Every structure is written in C-alpha cells, then in structure tokens.
Amino acid sequence: MSDSLERLYLAVLAARDLDPATSRTARLFQRGPSKMAKKLAEEAIEVVIDAVNGDSEAVIRESADLLYNLTVLWASAGVRPEDVWREMTRREELLGIAEKLPKSPMKLPKVASPRMASRRPIVALEGRAARKRH
Ligand SMILES: N=c1c2ncn([C@@H]3O[C@H](COP(=O)(O)OP(=O)(O)OP(=O)(O)O)[C@@H](O)[C@H]3O)c2ncn1[C@@H]1O[C@H](COP(=O)(O)O)[C@@H](O)[C@H]1O
Numbered sequence: 001m002s003d004s005l006e007r008l009y010l011a012v013l014a015a016r017d018l019d020p021a022t023s024r025t026a027r028l029f030q031r032g033p034s035k036m037a038k039k040l041a042e043e044a045i046e047v048v049i050d051a052v053n054g055d056s057e058a059v060i061r062e063s064a065d066l067l068y069n070l071t072v073l074w075a076s077a078g079v080r081p082e083d084v085w086r087e088m089t090r091r092e093e094l095l096g097i098a099e100k101l102p103k104s105p106m107k108l109p110k111v112a113s114p115r116m117a118s119r120r121p122i123v124a125l126e127g128r129a130a131r132k133r134h
Pocket residue numbers: 008011012015018022023024025026039042064065068
C-alpha cells in the first residue's frame with residue numbers, strides 16, 4: 001500500500017502546478033489548506049457513514065478518496081510519505097518494547113520532539129529500584 005500512496009503523492013506533486021480548470025489537485029492547491037482540510041474531513045465522514053451502513057464497497061471507494069485528499073494535505077504541509085512511515089515504525093518499535101515491559105500504571109512518554117525519539121523511555125522496573133536519570 002505504501003508504494004501506491006508514494007506514487008499518488010508524486011502524482012499530486014506533479015499536478016500541483018497544472019491548470020486548476022482541468023486538474024482537481026491544482027484546484028485544491030489554488031484554494032489552499034483550509035479547502036484541503038475540509039475535503040479530507042468530508043471524505044473521513046463519508047467513510048464513517050458507509051462503514052456504519054455496512055457498505056464495504058462504498059468504504060473502499062471513499063477510503064481511496066480519503067487517501068487522495070490526505071496526500072494532497074501532506075504535500076501542502078510539506079509532509080512526505082516516508083516521514084509518516086518513519087513515525088509508524090517508531091511507534092511499532094516502541095510498542096514492541098512496551099509489550100516486554102512489566103505491566104505498570106506509568107504511561108510510556110509521548111515523544112515531544114525528534115531529540116526525545118532517540119532517548120529510551122523512562123519506566124519503573126518491578127522488583128528493582130528504577131535507575132535515576134541525572
Ligand atoms: N487519486 C485521485 C483521486 N481520488 C479522488 N479524486 C477526486 O476526489 C473527488 C472526491 O470525491 P467527492 O465526491 O468528495 O468530490 P465531488 O463531490 O466529486 O466534487 P467536489 O465536492 O469535491 O467538488 C472525486 O470526485 C475525484 O475527482 C481524485 N483526483 C485525482 N486523483 C489522482 O491525483 C492525480 C492528479 O490528478 P488531477 O487532480 O486530476 O490532476 C492523478 O494521479 C489522479 O489519479
């Protein structure tokens with residue numbers, strides 16, 4: 001799926017400077033981020049409605065529209081697909097670690113900044129004094 005999204009993202013970038021009269025993507029860029037956000041929200045609602053109605057074929061169609069509008073908003077925001085894949089991988093690895101940690105009420109810290117991403121989460125270890133950070 002990421003290949004399809006990456007190809008779509010490149011097509012969206014290529015269409016950005018086309019004639020808005022003939023290119024929906026160019027028209028969305030001409031109208032700006034708020035219009036892109038409105039269209040993305042509309043598509044998300046359409047996916048929700050079709051899913052609640054049990055119309056899986058419509059969910060498929062609207063999901064493709066949703067992903068298209070998402071790649072347009074990414075392009076407008078300067079976000080690349082690989083930026084999102086990197087964050088998903090980070091979470092997968094973090095949750096993988098979390099699965100091995102003892103069950104504790106302490107929530108794993110959300111990464112506040114890329115600098116934080118390189119630091120190991122501070123967790124309380126059962127049966128051993130937690131090492132204090134200095
Ligand atoms: N993948 C898509 C794509 N998916 C959905 N859409 C458009 O997004 C609309 C979403 O459906 P809606 O019902 O919400 O929109 P609508 O009701 O038809 O019209 P509006 O309400 O938005 O005015 C669809 O009608 C499609 O026209 C897309 N438009 C373009 N692409 C791709 O984007 C690239 C650039 O294409 P152009 O924008 O045509 O240059 C190409 O690779 C295209 O294949």
